[in-house]
Amino acid sequence: MNGQRGSTETESVADLARRLVAADTGGWTPDGVSALVAGLGWSWSGAAQDPVLTGRPSGDARLRPVADFEERYVDGESYVELAVPLATAAPDAAAQATAFHAAKVELTAALGKPSIMGSHGDMGPFYDSGQIWGAPFLRWRGSPDTLELRAGKTGPELVLQPTGPAENWFWRQGIGEEHAISGYFGSNRDAANAGLGFPGGWTARSWETVTRSLGDFLDALPAETTALGISIGMPFYGRTDDGAPILFDVTCGDRLAIGCFAPDDVDPAALGWGTVAEHPDTASIFSDDDPVWRVDGGGPGEPKGRALAEMLVATAKAVGVRNPTDLIVGGEAEYVDGYHVTYYGLGLKTG
Structure with a gap:
């Protein structure tokens, strides 16, 4: 035509x-x-x-x-x-x-x-x-x-x-x-x-920067993953005096769910986390009891990115993560549906 x-x-x-x-x-x-x-x-x-x-x-x-x-x-x-x-x-x-x-x-x-x-x-x-x-x-x-x-x-x-x-x-x-x-x-x-060039990234220098960048990311994530037809699994690790344990698991296809793996001396409920009873839609993403603590971010247009980011940052601090450079995106998140992905907008280390 x-x-x-x-x-x-x-x-x-x-x-x-x-x-x-x-x-x-x-x-x-x-x-x-x-x-x-x-x-x-x-x-x-x-x-x-x-x-x-x-x-x-x-x-x-x-x-x-x-x-x-x-x-x-x-x-x-x-x-x-x-x-x-x-x-x-x-x-x-x-x-x-x-x-x-x-x-x-x-x-x-x-x-x-x-x-x-x-x-x-x-x-x-x-x-x-x-x-x-x-x-x-x-x-x-x-x-x-x-x-x-x-x-x-x-x-x-x-x-x-x-x-x-x-x-x-x-x-x-x-x-x-x-x-x-x-x-x-x-x-x-x-x-x-072939010959594709990649820019260098940037590093967040304050928790406020992390809150903003993470909030913007989470706000649009289920709409974007739905549009692109992909699912993202993104673990976050926190470097503390006790090592670098996994803290969160951000999972998003057509719906955003975030799991929390806080240690026993931290009270996730006080920081805003709930259980599967409070967030039943997460049962299709996580098992009923692992992780115990989670939050349902919702589908396209529903996440409250800033509030979710504030909760993640507050939890990281409560666990003992002192600096933004000690909050690390797991390298598993870099592989999505056959693509190697760099999360430039987060300003966080990947490893």
């Missing part, structure tokens, strides 16, 4: 993706982008601020020209992405996550498993703000262009972008300052990831 203007026939997400992957972007120059739009059967005035008229019921596409934020990351490109809305969903987290996941299923059937997955957190490419409900993304990395499924303002978007600028931006965020990078980034062994 080519022409969309004036057509009452809706092109499938899979067919659109195939056409975008096969398109010649011409180096993302003005002439190249004009030819790209025409080749897709769409229309555009040529003015950077004007929409690309697609005729799709989900809305028109947008071109992002190189501006001040993008200038230092490009190498001759005049544009850094073409974003095409795929669907409009209700604004709540559950509806947005469901719409994103539906697009993921269709795209994976058409293009194969994405080579990259993760969350942009609160800072997407070129400093864009993420969505309130979550900022999941999937990428089919290529050269010279990459296709990304992204959480847009009203629903999932398919974004065609030159590979170099977005990756150059991401790599340069590893400057060591607190909150320099948010979200998490996972890549698999797909040959498409």
Whole structure:
């Protein structure tokens, strides 16, 4: 299918993706982008601020020209992405996550498993703000262009972008300052990831920083894991005078549950933890009696991230974890559905 203007026939997400992957972007120059739009059967005035008229019921596409934020990351490109809305969903987290996941299923059937997955957190490419409900993304990395499924303002978007600028931006965020990078980034062994660069991380320097970063992570986690179709198992260890025992087990698929393994001299109930009787929905995630102490964080849009993070930090302190650098994410959490994941936004050590 080519022409969309004036057509009452809706092109499938899979067919659109195939056409975008096969398109010649011409180096993302003005002439190249004009030819790209025409080749897709769409229309555009040529003015950077004007929409690309697609005729799709989900809305028109947008071109992002190189501006001040993008200038230092490009190498001759005049544009850094073409974003095409795929669907409009209700604004709540559950509806947005469901719409994103539906697009993921269709795209994976058409293009194969994405080579990259993760969350942009609160800072997407070129400093864009993420969505309130979550900022999941999937990428089919290529050269010279990459296709990304992204959480847009009203629903999932398919974004065609030159590979170099977005990756150059991401790599340069590893400057060591607190909150320099948010979200998490996972890549698999797909040959498409050859030469992929990874930024350095940052380290939380205060418990308030840990509370903020952990709260942001937990707040969106079930919506993002639902959207991406993954499950995350994340143990936390605490270095104390008695070693580095496991303190928490954060588990999240379509629902967030957190288990606590506090020693006998700590009162978890006083810190806000409950049992399976108080959190019956955790019975499908943990056994009835292990761990004894747990909390049900809820499904998409339901977690109270800040309150959960405050409880985890208070528990870590009560156990005897003195510094943020002594709260450690277990290395098991780095392996998710065939992807190696780095949790940049937490600012915590992994080991």
